[in-house]
Amino acid sequence: MGSQLLSTVERREVLPESYIRPEFDRPRLAEVMTDSDVPLIDLASPDKQRVIAQIGLACRTYGFFQVINHGIEEELLEKMMAVGLEFFRLPPEEKEKLYSDEPSKKIRLSTSFNVRKETVHNWRDYLRLHCHPLEEFLPEWPSNPESFKEIASAYCREVRLLGLRLLGMISLSLDLEEDYIEKALGEQEQHMAVNYYPQCPEPELTYGLPKHTDPNALTILLQDPNVAGLQVLKGGDQWIAVSPLQNAFVVNLGDQLQALSNGAYKSVWHRAVVNAARERMSVASFLCPCNSAVISPAAALVRDGDVPVYRSYTYDEYYKKFWSRSLEQEHCLELFRSTQLQ
Ligand code: OGA
Ligand code: NI
Numbered sequence: 053m054g055s056q057l058l059s060t061v062e063r064r065e066v067l068p069e070s071y072i073r074p075e076f077d078r079p080r081l082a083e084v085m086t087d088s089d090v091p092l093i094d095l096a097s098p099d100k101q102r103v104i105a106q107i108g109l110a111c112r113t114y115g116f117f118q119v120i121n122h123g124i125e126e127e128l129l130e131k132m133m134a135v136g137l138e139f140f141r142l143p144p145e146e147k148e149k150l151y152s153d154e155p156s157k158k159i160r161l162s163t164s165f166n167v168r169k170e171t172v173h174n175w176r177d178y179l180r181l182h183c184h185p186l187e188e189f190l191p192e193w194p195s196n197p198e199s200f201k202e203i204a205s206a207y208c209r210e211v212r213l214l215g216l217r218l219l220g221m222i223s224l225s226l227d228l229e230e231d232y233i234e235k236a237l238g239e240q241e242q243h244m245a246v247n248y249y250p251q252c253p254e255p256e257l258t259y260g261l262p263k264h265t266d267p268n269a270l271t272i273l274l275q276d277p278n279v280a281g282l283q284v285l286k287g288g289d290q291w292i293a294v295s296p297l298q299n300a301f302v303v304n305l306g307d308q309l310q311a312l313s314n315g316a317y318k319s320v321w322h323r324a325v326v327n328a329a330r331e332r333m334s335v336a337s338f339l340c341p342c343n344s345a346v347i348s349p350a351a352a353l354v355r356d357g358d359v360p361v362y363r364s365y366t367y368d369e370y371y372k373k374f375w376s377r378s379l380e381q382e383h384c385l386e387l388f389r390s391t392q393l394q
Contacts, residue, residue: 057151057163058250059177060144067254071173073262079291079325081256084283087292090114092300095217096121107218108225111313115320116284116304118297119218124210126299129274131199132207136333138197139179140248146196150179155375158182159192165261166375175326176260177248183208183337184242204244211272211337212242218303219270219339226313228350236312236350237269238342245336249281252326260324260332265383266306267374268340273302279332285321307374307385308341308367314349315361319385341367363390 091110097103110117140147152160153167159181164173182189186205194200216234223232234240249260260281275282275296282294282302294302310319326332341347348364365388374384 091117111317115318136246179246238345249332268306268338269308274335314353343368
């Protein structure tokens with residue numbers, strides 16, 4: 053079985069047919085805007101109340117923000133990016149060993165998004181790893197490049213602590229107890245996607261990742277500081293390019309925080325576009341509820357007499373539904389609305 057990895061073939065001059073989007077579904081890059089008001093949050097600011105208010109506003113309006121002074125050493129971010137790139141540069145036979153298109157596998161190298169379900173492919177390869185509890189998964193992680201395990205595990209540990217801190221601040225911003233969300237999500241899993249978007253001969257015709265929302269609770273994205281590609285949908289129809297910022301993370305809420313907040317906070321539509329001149333890397337860390345966690349809107353956020361916007365469900369049920377579909381469909385959370393709503 054030959055994989056369809058993009059990173060194992062020579063640079064292409066023409067985009068293969070199976071990556072070409074129909075005309076109505078192309079990125080229209082000329083219409084994308086760069087918004088200078090993307091929320092930027094300084095986590096080292098001494099005014100904690102103000103930081104929490106800024107996070108609340110960002111979650112309500114944009115559904116995402118960037119954080120700086122997050123406490124993780126810049127050197128570790130650089131090493132993580134470098135070792136990720138080194139991984140995708142390994143010889144094909146090395147990468148082939150890890151290739152799988154089975155979404156339930158906990159350690160796998162794959163391409164596009166869900167090659168079994170989708171009709172058009174995406175210009176992306178990715179290494180997906182489960183990362184918590186680390187000791188359980190680490191032995192199966194790639195041992196080539198040699199420093200991969202050490203760097204990526206240090207990175208995952210730090211990002212988890214940052215994620216938990218952010219969840220505390222997000223809880224407070226909703227007027228919930230600081231540990232409300234952390235408790236509601238149970239012993240959270242953590243997954244990582246190291247994304248590699250090769251140079252693409254025709255970026256106007258395809259995506260790295262098409263429009264989607266993240267199914268998890270919170271995503272912490274490290275972007276290549278030199279190559280833009282992440283875009284976020286604002287106001288339902290305007291794509292905004294999120295300019296990469298040195299030593300910053302992009303944080304976006306996933307579907308589970310939209311559900312827990314009873315729809316007050318948004319799990320934002322986003323996508324990754326590709327580039328004719330340069331390859332691009334990103335490292336996405338996903339904090340996910342534990343599989344058996346029952347997710348439902350926080351009672352304190354449902355007004356007396358109202359029906360919660362979403363019904364209760366287990367994360368296991370949600371996650372299976374998410375991966376049974378292709379990315380381009382409607383928001384997965386729509387399938388979990390309360391049916392009693394008038
Ligand atoms: C993701 C994602 C965006 C990017 O991995 O879910 O949205 O810029 N990535 O790579
Ligand atoms: Ni995403």
